[in-house]
Amino acid sequence: MDGSEPKVTGPSIIDNNHVETAPPTDATRTVLAEVNDNVTSNGRKDDTKTKKDVAWGDDNDLIDSDDEKQGLDPGDKILRDLANAKPEKKKKKKKKSGKKGAAAPTGFEEYYVDVPVTPEQYQEEKAIYDPSITFSGRIETAIQRYVARRKFDSERKDLFDKYMSYGGVDSGPKMFGGGLDQQTLEDSSAAEIATMTATNFVDFDKHDPRSSQYVVDFDGVLKGFLSSRLPAAFNMETEQQIKSHVAVIRNFLNYLLHHDVCPEYQDQINAARDTCNIAEKQLFSISQACRLLPGDFNKACSVIFGGQYQGSYIGDYEWTKGLNFDKGMSEDQARRIFLAGLAAHGDNEVYEKYTKHITKKKARIVEDIATDLEIVEMECANPEILSYYGSKENPVKGLLPLGMLRVKTWKNPDDPPEDLTEEEELERAGKPQEIKSYTFWVEDQVMSKLFVGMKFTAHVYKLSFGVWFLDTVLGAYCSFYRVLPNEKMLGWREHKYLPPRAVNRPPDLQIVTRQEETEEEEAPEALSGEGEGEVGKQYEQGEDIIVEE
16 A cells, blocks of 8 residues: 555544444444344433344445345335334423522611621621711712612612612712722722712711701601602502601611710600601501591582582492492481591580581581691590490491591691781781681591591581581691791702803904993994984884894
């Protein structure tokens, strides 16, 4: 041979180390017969298959001896095997879960507490929260570090920013746009990173400790925010929603105490935490009470005597048949509820007046007042009153026992000022505010959702026989309701001087205005108004005149 590569003329026998090529021989046929007998198509040993004789065909195919005896052509065998072959089932891939392990805590869990401060952190915080630093500087640093250590969702972040704005802390864009590169993160401390990514800042005018324009009051700001701002800006229907909203603020107050940010205001912060506990209960009670007020008896009075609910019943319409929703109160139902309440709570004088006015058809509304009220006492139905409505085991259907709700007027700080003359204002300023008291008949079921000190705005009516009733409740508030001047500062920005916009005028034009009367120089005759033409008319009207040089 001349040393060239040998030509491959037969099948390959694959070894783990090399590949040999050779023409088929008797030894090769013997090896293939043993391999075919002990190995299945997928490469696994088949112990259940019986040993068969194998012969090497003319087409280099492996043919069973039984097929050869039957005279089966190799091509027919292939077609037969293809027809009987079953498609391989693809294994379903398991979907990988998107979560890798337990979710990291957000810092707002119910029983979450900050980890103990290490000695290094203590020394660091001792420096940045040193009492020699102004309160505005310390609280700004604490807010920025708090935000960096909590995982806010969109709703919590919106609530926290509104709380900060209400308390005089501005919320704006980040100081540095975009993200921070890895080098910056490695070269900066935690405090520096928190400052660079912060969105809450204290204005410079609040950094002056000698300024008496601003007062630090954690509890006062929180009472104003929870009682006036929070219910107006967020959904407060369920107890879970209310607790979630209040927990954000309580979490922040706990952070201030844990890191000893402002020990001089520790009593205020503790009082604010107590306010959070009270607010959770009262806000949920208000949410429930607003669905029930003014109650069935007061609605019945409104239907009968021409209040807000008169004519609101739609149960007589055909399209409402079979539908399950509040269809209002019919007049028959209203009379039944009203007469039961009058019999239970009305004294002889009230009942005699009512009988006389009904007979003469003079029962009507004689006084209509829109006022702000505060609950001072609630008296549930006594056993004698309950007897009118049946026993607990066998109550009268459609009638609920009535209690007594006693209220007094109060001045809502959010009401618009009255339009009074100077004389009327002086006259009113010299007199103490008049406080009126009212008593309403309200179901015990409704009063179970009320509390002493609760405030509400309502439309109340007085009937000709001396009974007062609540027609419409326009809003309800916490016992600590207040409106701070901070409300007026929301969204306010410093005024900036804007220079007049430059106007490019042709170089051959100039503006000539009418000269002041005090100037001695006389105006040209063409501009004095005495001349004729359009220019004189423009001058007389005080218009600016453009003339060519």
